[in-house]
Amino acid sequence: MKKTTRATRAKGAQSSPEALLDALHSLMIERRGLDVAIADISERSGLNTGLVRYYFKSKNGMLVALLDRIVNLPIRNLRALIDAPITPWEKLKRHLSGLINTHYRYPYMNELVAYLINGTDEEIAKHVYTSSVEPLLIAQRAIIQQGVESGEFRDVDPTFSYFTLTGACDYMFTASYVHRLGLHASEVSDEMRQRYTEHVLNFVRAGLQADVAG
Amino acid sequence: MKKTTRATRAKGAQSSPEALLDALHSLMIERRGLDVAIADISERSGLNTGLVRYYFKSKNGMLVALLDRIVNLPIRNLRALIDAPITPWEKLKRHLSGLINTHYRYPYMNELVAYLINGTDEEIAKHVYTSSVEPLLIAQRAIIQQGVESGEFRDVDPTFSYFTLTGACDYMFTASYVHRLGLHASEVSDEMRQRYTEHVLNFVRAGLQADVAG
Incomplete structure:
Protein backbone atom coordinates (compact mmCIF):
# COMPACT_ATOMS: atom_id res chain seq x y z
CA MET A 1 0.00 0.00 0.00
CA LYS A 2 2.94 2.35 0.71
CA LYS A 3 4.00 1.99 -2.91
CA THR A 4 0.66 3.19 -4.25
CA THR A 5 0.71 6.14 -1.88
CA ARG A 6 4.05 7.29 -3.13
CA ALA A 7 3.08 6.71 -6.74
CA THR A 8 -0.04 8.82 -6.33
CA ARG A 9 1.91 11.61 -4.64
CA ALA A 10 4.42 11.58 -7.45
CA LYS A 11 1.79 12.64 -9.98
CA GLY A 12 2.41 16.30 -9.40
CA ALA A 13 -0.11 17.50 -11.95
CA GLN A 14 -3.04 15.74 -10.30
CA SER A 15 -5.31 17.80 -8.06
CA SER A 16 -6.29 16.63 -4.57
CA PRO A 17 -9.98 15.95 -5.36
CA GLU A 18 -8.93 13.80 -8.34
CA ALA A 19 -6.38 11.91 -6.23
CA LEU A 20 -9.02 11.23 -3.57
CA LEU A 21 -11.50 9.95 -6.18
CA ASP A 22 -8.80 7.74 -7.73
CA ALA A 23 -8.08 6.26 -4.31
CA LEU A 24 -11.78 5.57 -3.68
CA HIS A 25 -12.09 3.94 -7.12
CA SER A 26 -9.12 1.61 -6.66
CA LEU A 27 -10.23 0.60 -3.16
CA MET A 28 -13.76 -0.25 -4.35
CA ILE A 29 -12.30 -2.41 -7.10
CA GLU A 30 -10.04 -4.26 -4.67
CA ARG A 31 -12.76 -4.77 -2.06
CA ARG A 32 -15.43 -5.61 -4.66
CA GLY A 33 -17.86 -3.17 -3.12
CA LEU A 34 -18.58 0.17 -1.49
CA ASP A 35 -17.25 -0.68 1.96
CA VAL A 36 -14.41 1.86 2.07
CA ALA A 37 -13.82 4.21 5.02
CA ILE A 38 -12.63 7.82 4.71
CA ALA A 39 -9.49 6.79 6.64
CA ASP A 40 -8.70 4.18 3.95
CA ILE A 41 -9.07 6.79 1.21
CA SER A 42 -6.77 9.09 3.13
CA GLU A 43 -4.15 6.36 3.56
CA ARG A 44 -4.29 5.29 -0.08
CA SER A 45 -4.08 8.84 -1.47
CA GLY A 46 -1.61 10.17 1.08
CA LEU A 47 -3.95 13.11 1.73
CA VAL A 64 -21.74 11.08 -5.99
CA ALA A 65 -18.71 13.01 -7.30
CA LEU A 66 -17.08 9.78 -8.45
CA LEU A 67 -20.24 8.66 -10.24
CA ASP A 68 -20.57 12.08 -11.90
CA ARG A 69 -16.98 11.82 -13.11
CA ILE A 70 -17.62 8.33 -14.54
CA VAL A 71 -20.84 9.08 -16.41
CA ASN A 72 -20.09 12.61 -17.63
CA LEU A 73 -18.55 11.70 -20.98
CA PRO A 74 -20.56 8.52 -21.79
CA ILE A 75 -23.85 10.35 -21.15
CA ARG A 76 -22.80 13.26 -23.38
CA ASN A 77 -21.85 10.81 -26.14
CA LEU A 78 -25.15 8.99 -25.71
CA ARG A 79 -27.19 12.20 -26.01
CA ALA A 80 -25.38 13.04 -29.26
CA LEU A 81 -26.04 9.51 -30.56
CA ILE A 82 -29.85 9.89 -30.51
CA ASP A 83 -29.82 12.24 -33.53
CA ALA A 84 -26.66 10.96 -35.24
CA PRO A 85 -27.01 10.35 -39.02
CA ILE A 86 -26.67 6.54 -38.74
CA THR A 87 -29.13 3.64 -38.54
CA PRO A 88 -30.84 2.75 -35.23
CA TRP A 89 -28.95 -0.55 -35.15
CA GLU A 90 -25.62 1.26 -35.62
CA LYS A 91 -26.58 3.59 -32.73
CA LEU A 92 -27.54 0.67 -30.52
CA LYS A 93 -24.29 -1.13 -31.34
CA ARG A 94 -22.17 1.86 -30.32
CA HIS A 95 -24.25 2.46 -27.21
CA LEU A 96 -24.19 -1.16 -25.99
CA SER A 97 -20.43 -1.48 -26.62
CA GLY A 98 -19.93 1.70 -24.60
CA LEU A 99 -22.16 0.45 -21.81
CA ILE A 100 -20.20 -2.80 -21.57
CA ASN A 101 -16.94 -0.81 -21.51
CA THR A 102 -18.19 1.34 -18.66
CA HIS A 103 -19.23 -1.66 -16.57
CA TYR A 104 -15.94 -3.37 -17.34
CA ARG A 105 -13.99 -0.38 -16.05
CA TYR A 106 -16.32 0.33 -13.12
CA PRO A 107 -17.77 -3.02 -11.98
CA TYR A 108 -19.17 -1.33 -8.86
CA MET A 109 -21.45 0.91 -10.98
CA ASN A 110 -24.78 -0.84 -10.38
CA GLU A 111 -24.16 -1.23 -6.67
CA LEU A 112 -23.12 2.43 -6.40
CA VAL A 113 -26.18 3.73 -8.26
CA ALA A 114 -28.58 1.53 -6.26
CA TYR A 115 -26.96 2.52 -2.96
CA LEU A 116 -27.21 6.25 -3.67
CA ILE A 117 -30.73 6.12 -5.12
CA ASN A 118 -32.22 3.80 -2.50
CA GLY A 119 -30.64 5.71 0.39
CA THR A 120 -32.48 8.12 2.63
CA ASP A 121 -31.22 11.37 1.03
CA GLU A 122 -33.91 12.30 -1.52
CA GLU A 123 -31.79 15.11 -3.02
CA ILE A 124 -28.93 12.72 -3.78
CA ALA A 125 -31.41 10.11 -5.09
CA LYS A 126 -32.90 12.62 -7.53
CA HIS A 127 -29.53 13.91 -8.67
CA VAL A 128 -28.17 10.41 -9.33
CA TYR A 129 -31.33 9.31 -11.12
CA THR A 130 -31.39 12.42 -13.30
CA SER A 131 -27.71 12.43 -14.19
CA SER A 132 -26.89 8.72 -14.46
CA VAL A 133 -30.03 6.67 -15.09
CA GLU A 134 -32.65 8.81 -16.82
CA PRO A 135 -30.46 9.81 -19.81
CA LEU A 136 -29.81 6.11 -20.46
CA LEU A 137 -33.50 5.24 -20.28
CA ILE A 138 -34.47 8.17 -22.53
CA ALA A 139 -31.78 7.53 -25.17
CA GLN A 140 -32.25 3.76 -25.33
CA ARG A 141 -36.01 4.07 -25.63
CA ALA A 142 -35.63 6.72 -28.35
CA ILE A 143 -33.21 4.59 -30.38
CA ILE A 144 -35.34 1.46 -30.08
CA GLN A 145 -38.43 3.46 -31.01
CA GLN A 146 -36.60 4.76 -34.10
CA GLY A 147 -35.77 1.19 -35.12
CA VAL A 148 -39.35 0.01 -34.57
CA GLU A 149 -40.74 2.94 -36.59
CA SER A 150 -38.27 2.45 -39.46
CA GLY A 151 -39.16 -1.25 -39.56
CA GLU A 152 -35.58 -2.26 -38.73
CA PHE A 153 -36.61 -3.76 -35.37
CA ARG A 154 -39.55 -5.91 -34.33
CA ASP A 155 -42.42 -4.15 -32.60
CA VAL A 156 -40.91 -4.39 -29.11
CA ASP A 157 -41.79 -2.37 -26.01
CA PRO A 158 -38.95 0.21 -25.70
CA THR A 159 -39.15 0.40 -21.90
CA PHE A 160 -39.05 -3.36 -21.43
CA SER A 161 -36.21 -3.48 -23.97
CA TYR A 162 -34.28 -0.97 -21.87
CA PHE A 163 -34.36 -3.43 -18.95
CA THR A 164 -33.45 -6.52 -21.00
CA VAL A 188 -12.79 -10.29 -16.52
CA SER A 189 -9.97 -9.69 -18.99
CA ASP A 190 -10.06 -7.19 -21.82
CA GLU A 191 -10.14 -10.06 -24.31
CA MET A 192 -13.20 -11.47 -22.50
CA ARG A 193 -14.87 -8.04 -22.58
CA GLN A 194 -14.40 -7.94 -26.36
CA ARG A 195 -15.82 -11.43 -26.87
CA TYR A 196 -18.71 -10.63 -24.55
CA THR A 197 -19.49 -7.46 -26.52
CA GLU A 198 -19.64 -9.53 -29.70
CA HIS A 199 -21.91 -12.07 -28.00
CA VAL A 200 -24.31 -9.41 -26.71
CA LEU A 201 -24.46 -7.61 -30.06
CA ASN A 202 -25.21 -10.86 -31.95
CA PHE A 203 -27.82 -11.79 -29.41
CA VAL A 204 -29.53 -8.39 -29.42
CA ARG A 205 -29.37 -8.15 -33.22
CA ALA A 206 -31.09 -11.50 -33.57
CA GLY A 207 -33.55 -10.62 -30.79
CA LEU A 208 -34.59 -7.35 -32.41
CA GLN A 209 -34.47 -8.38 -36.04
CA ALA A 210 -37.73 -7.41 -37.73
CA ASP A 211 -38.05 -10.46 -39.96
CA VAL A 212 -38.22 -13.02 -37.16
CA ALA A 213 -41.32 -11.53 -35.51
CA GLY A 214 -43.95 -13.81 -33.96
CA MET B 1 -46.12 -1.14 12.52
CA LYS B 2 -48.11 -2.15 15.64
CA LYS B 3 -50.70 -3.74 13.37
CA THR B 4 -48.14 -5.93 11.61
CA THR B 5 -46.68 -7.01 14.93
CA ARG B 6 -50.07 -8.12 16.20
CA ALA B 7 -50.90 -9.80 12.91
CA THR B 8 -47.66 -11.74 12.99
CA ARG B 9 -48.19 -12.80 16.59
CA ALA B 10 -51.71 -13.96 15.77
CA LYS B 11 -50.38 -16.64 13.40
CA GLY B 12 -50.11 -19.24 16.13
CA ALA B 13 -48.89 -21.97 13.82
CA GLN B 14 -45.80 -20.10 12.65
CA SER B 15 -42.47 -20.90 14.30
CA SER B 16 -40.19 -18.18 15.66
CA PRO B 17 -37.41 -18.59 13.07
CA GLU B 18 -39.99 -18.32 10.28
CA ALA B 19 -41.55 -15.24 11.86
CA LEU B 20 -38.13 -13.59 12.17
CA LEU B 21 -37.31 -14.34 8.51
CA ASP B 22 -40.72 -12.97 7.43
CA ALA B 23 -40.01 -9.77 9.35
CA LEU B 24 -36.59 -9.40 7.73
CA HIS B 25 -38.10 -10.01 4.28
CA SER B 26 -40.85 -7.41 4.66
CA LEU B 27 -38.43 -4.80 6.06
CA MET B 28 -35.99 -5.27 3.16
CA ILE B 29 -38.85 -4.82 0.69
CA GLU B 30 -40.02 -1.61 2.41
CA ARG B 31 -36.51 -0.16 2.73
CA ARG B 32 -35.44 -1.30 -0.74
CA GLY B 33 -32.25 -2.82 0.58
CA LEU B 34 -30.41 -4.75 3.23
CA ASP B 35 -30.13 -1.96 5.79
CA VAL B 36 -32.20 -3.58 8.54
CA ALA B 37 -31.05 -3.81 12.17
CA ILE B 38 -31.72 -6.76 14.48
CA ALA B 39 -33.77 -4.40 16.68
CA ASP B 40 -36.07 -3.61 13.72
CA ILE B 41 -36.59 -7.32 13.07
CA SER B 42 -37.41 -7.81 16.72
CA GLU B 43 -39.94 -4.95 16.72
CA ARG B 44 -41.60 -6.11 13.49
CA SER B 45 -41.88 -9.75 14.57
CA GLY B 46 -42.74 -9.08 18.19
CA LEU B 47 -39.96 -11.48 19.19
CA VAL B 64 -28.06 -16.68 4.64
CA ALA B 65 -31.03 -18.54 6.16
CA LEU B 66 -33.46 -16.26 4.30
CA LEU B 67 -31.65 -16.80 1.00
CA ASP B 68 -31.61 -20.59 1.58
CA ARG B 69 -35.36 -20.50 2.20
CA ILE B 70 -35.95 -18.51 -1.02
CA VAL B 71 -33.84 -20.63 -3.38
CA ASN B 72 -34.55 -24.08 -1.94
CA LEU B 73 -37.57 -24.97 -4.11
CA PRO B 74 -36.60 -23.08 -7.33
CA ILE B 75 -33.17 -24.73 -7.37
CA ARG B 76 -34.68 -28.18 -6.84
CA ASN B 77 -37.11 -27.55 -9.71
CA LEU B 78 -34.28 -26.31 -11.89
CA ARG B 79 -32.17 -29.42 -11.25
CA ALA B 80 -35.11 -31.62 -12.26
CA LEU B 81 -35.62 -29.54 -15.41
CA ILE B 82 -32.21 -30.39 -16.89
CA ASP B 83 -33.25 -33.97 -17.71
CA ALA B 84 -36.99 -33.40 -18.18
CA PRO B 85 -38.48 -35.01 -21.35
CA ILE B 86 -39.22 -31.68 -23.08
CA THR B 87 -37.36 -29.52 -25.63
CA PRO B 88 -34.50 -27.22 -24.58
CA TRP B 89 -36.62 -24.19 -25.46
CA GLU B 90 -39.49 -25.45 -23.30
CA LYS B 91 -36.99 -25.93 -20.44
CA LEU B 92 -35.57 -22.45 -20.91
CA LYS B 93 -39.06 -20.94 -21.01
CA ARG B 94 -40.01 -22.53 -17.69
CA HIS B 95 -36.70 -21.62 -16.11
CA LEU B 96 -36.73 -17.96 -17.21
CA SER B 97 -40.37 -17.49 -16.14
CA GLY B 98 -39.44 -18.93 -12.76
CA LEU B 99 -36.39 -16.70 -12.50
CA ILE B 100 -38.48 -13.60 -13.22
CA ASN B 101 -41.04 -14.72 -10.61
CA THR B 102 -38.34 -15.12 -8.00
CA HIS B 103 -36.91 -11.65 -8.65
CA TYR B 104 -40.42 -10.18 -8.66
CA ARG B 105 -41.10 -11.65 -5.22
CA TYR B 106 -37.62 -10.96 -3.82
CA PRO B 107 -36.32 -7.79 -5.51
CA TYR B 108 -33.43 -7.65 -3.02
CA MET B 109 -32.07 -11.00 -4.33
CA ASN B 110 -29.12 -9.73 -6.36
CA GLU B 111 -28.04 -7.28 -3.69
CA LEU B 112 -28.29 -9.99 -1.03
CA VAL B 113 -26.26 -12.52 -3.00
CA ALA B 114 -23.55 -9.97 -3.88
CA TYR B 115 -23.33 -8.73 -0.30
CA LEU B 116 -22.89 -12.23 1.14
CA ILE B 117 -20.46 -13.43 -1.54
CA ASN B 118 -18.32 -10.29 -1.65
CA GLY B 119 -18.13 -10.05 2.14
CA THR B 120 -15.13 -11.07 4.21
CA ASP B 121 -16.51 -14.42 5.44
CA GLU B 122 -15.16 -17.00 2.97
CA GLU B 123 -17.27 -19.82 4.41
CA ILE B 124 -20.49 -17.85 3.85
CA ALA B 125 -19.29 -16.81 0.37
CA LYS B 126 -18.72 -20.42 -0.64
CA HIS B 127 -22.00 -21.61 0.81
CA VAL B 128 -24.00 -18.90 -0.97
CA TYR B 129 -22.20 -19.45 -4.26
CA THR B 130 -22.68 -23.23 -4.10
CA SER B 131 -26.32 -23.16 -3.05
CA SER B 132 -27.70 -20.14 -4.93
CA VAL B 133 -25.51 -19.28 -7.92
CA GLU B 134 -23.69 -22.37 -9.15
CA PRO B 135 -26.82 -24.52 -9.69
CA LEU B 136 -28.23 -21.72 -11.89
CA LEU B 137 -25.03 -21.46 -13.91
CA ILE B 138 -24.76 -25.25 -14.33
CA ALA B 139 -28.40 -25.78 -15.31
CA GLN B 140 -28.62 -22.82 -17.72
CA ARG B 141 -25.39 -23.81 -19.45
CA ALA B 142 -26.58 -27.42 -19.73
CA ILE B 143 -29.94 -26.44 -21.23
CA ILE B 144 -28.38 -24.00 -23.70
CA GLN B 145 -25.80 -26.61 -24.66
CA GLN B 146 -28.61 -29.12 -25.29
CA GLY B 147 -30.34 -26.61 -27.60
CA VAL B 148 -27.10 -25.87 -29.46
CA GLU B 149 -26.39 -29.59 -29.90
CA SER B 150 -29.90 -30.42 -31.09
CA GLY B 151 -29.70 -27.55 -33.57
CA GLU B 152 -32.64 -25.73 -31.94
CA PHE B 153 -30.44 -22.81 -30.87
CA ARG B 154 -27.70 -20.86 -32.62
CA ASP B 155 -24.12 -21.79 -31.76
CA VAL B 156 -23.89 -19.46 -28.74
CA ASP B 157 -21.43 -19.55 -25.86
CA PRO B 158 -23.42 -21.08 -22.96
CA THR B 159 -21.49 -19.18 -20.26
CA PHE B 160 -21.92 -15.81 -21.95
CA SER B 161 -25.58 -16.70 -22.52
CA TYR B 162 -25.96 -17.32 -18.80
CA PHE B 163 -24.93 -13.72 -18.14
CA THR B 164 -27.10 -12.16 -20.86
CA VAL B 188 -43.81 -3.57 -10.45
CA SER B 189 -47.34 -5.02 -10.59
CA ASP B 190 -48.16 -8.63 -11.23
CA GLU B 191 -49.63 -7.66 -14.61
CA MET B 192 -46.32 -5.97 -15.50
CA ARG B 193 -44.40 -9.05 -14.42
CA GLN B 194 -46.52 -11.15 -16.79
CA ARG B 195 -46.00 -8.78 -19.72
CA TYR B 196 -42.28 -8.58 -18.96
CA THR B 197 -42.03 -12.40 -18.94
CA GLU B 198 -43.64 -12.46 -22.38
CA HIS B 199 -41.24 -9.77 -23.61
CA VAL B 200 -38.15 -11.60 -22.32
CA LEU B 201 -39.28 -14.94 -23.77
CA ASN B 202 -39.95 -13.41 -27.22
CA PHE B 203 -36.62 -11.64 -27.11
CA VAL B 204 -34.63 -14.70 -26.03
CA ARG B 205 -36.48 -16.96 -28.49
CA ALA B 206 -35.58 -14.64 -31.36
CA GLY B 207 -32.05 -14.19 -30.03
CA LEU B 208 -31.37 -17.92 -29.84
CA GLN B 209 -33.29 -19.04 -32.92
CA ALA B 210 -31.06 -21.23 -35.06
CA ASP B 211 -32.23 -19.98 -38.43
CA VAL B 212 -31.21 -16.35 -37.93
CA ALA B 213 -27.53 -17.06 -37.28
CA GLY B 214 -24.88 -14.70 -38.58
Missing part, protein backbone atom coordinates in the same frame (compact mmCIF):
# COMPACT_ATOMS: atom_id res chain seq x y z
CA ASN A 48 -5.49 13.94 5.07
CA THR A 49 -9.09 13.02 5.93
CA GLY A 50 -10.08 16.68 6.37
CA LEU A 51 -9.76 17.14 2.60
CA VAL A 52 -12.60 14.67 1.99
CA ARG A 53 -14.94 16.86 4.06
CA TYR A 54 -13.50 20.00 2.50
CA TYR A 55 -14.06 18.91 -1.11
CA PHE A 56 -17.01 16.52 -0.86
CA LYS A 57 -18.69 17.25 2.51
CA SER A 58 -19.18 13.53 3.25
CA LYS A 59 -18.45 9.99 2.08
CA ASN A 60 -21.74 9.97 0.15
CA GLY A 61 -20.85 13.32 -1.43
CA MET A 62 -17.63 11.73 -2.60
CA LEU A 63 -19.46 8.71 -4.05
CA LEU A 165 -30.62 -4.83 -22.90
CA THR A 166 -29.11 -3.00 -19.94
CA GLY A 167 -29.30 -6.11 -17.76
CA ALA A 168 -27.74 -8.27 -20.47
CA CYS A 169 -24.82 -5.83 -20.78
CA ASP A 170 -23.94 -5.35 -17.14
CA TYR A 171 -24.74 -8.59 -15.32
CA MET A 172 -21.43 -10.11 -16.43
CA PHE A 173 -19.67 -7.41 -14.36
CA THR A 174 -22.20 -6.89 -11.56
CA ALA A 175 -22.02 -10.63 -10.81
CA SER A 176 -18.24 -10.73 -11.12
CA TYR A 177 -18.12 -13.21 -8.23
CA VAL A 178 -19.15 -15.88 -10.75
CA HIS A 179 -15.77 -15.45 -12.46
CA ARG A 180 -13.90 -15.63 -9.18
CA LEU A 181 -15.76 -18.55 -7.62
CA GLY A 182 -17.14 -20.49 -10.57
CA LEU A 183 -15.09 -19.87 -13.65
CA HIS A 184 -11.61 -19.87 -12.12
CA ALA A 185 -10.82 -16.44 -13.56
CA SER A 186 -9.51 -13.84 -11.17
CA GLU A 187 -11.13 -11.07 -13.20
CA ASN B 48 -36.96 -10.54 21.31
CA THR B 49 -33.55 -9.83 19.79
CA GLY B 50 -31.95 -12.74 21.66
CA LEU B 51 -33.86 -15.15 19.41
CA VAL B 52 -31.98 -13.89 16.35
CA ARG B 53 -28.68 -14.89 17.96
CA TYR B 54 -30.21 -18.12 19.23
CA TYR B 55 -31.49 -19.29 15.84
CA PHE B 56 -29.11 -17.61 13.38
CA LYS B 57 -26.01 -16.62 15.38
CA SER B 58 -25.79 -13.20 13.63
CA LYS B 59 -27.48 -10.84 11.20
CA ASN B 60 -25.46 -12.37 8.35
CA GLY B 61 -26.45 -15.86 9.49
CA MET B 62 -30.04 -14.72 9.23
CA LEU B 63 -29.53 -13.33 5.73
CA LEU B 165 -30.21 -14.17 -19.99
CA THR B 166 -29.93 -13.84 -16.22
CA GLY B 167 -29.24 -10.11 -16.48
CA ALA B 168 -32.15 -9.59 -18.87
CA CYS B 169 -34.51 -11.35 -16.43
CA ASP B 170 -33.56 -9.62 -13.22
CA TYR B 171 -32.50 -6.05 -14.08
CA MET B 172 -36.15 -4.94 -14.18
CA PHE B 173 -36.36 -5.78 -10.46
CA THR B 174 -32.80 -5.03 -9.34
CA ALA B 175 -33.16 -1.51 -10.79
CA SER B 176 -36.65 -1.06 -9.35
CA TYR B 177 -35.80 2.60 -8.66
CA VAL B 178 -36.42 3.26 -12.35
CA HIS B 179 -40.10 2.47 -11.80
CA ARG B 180 -40.31 4.68 -8.74
CA LEU B 181 -38.38 7.67 -10.09
CA GLY B 182 -38.80 7.45 -13.85
CA LEU B 183 -41.91 5.55 -14.74
CA HIS B 184 -44.26 6.89 -12.06
CA ALA B 185 -45.11 3.42 -10.86
CA SER B 186 -44.84 2.76 -7.14
CA GLU B 187 -43.91 -0.86 -7.81
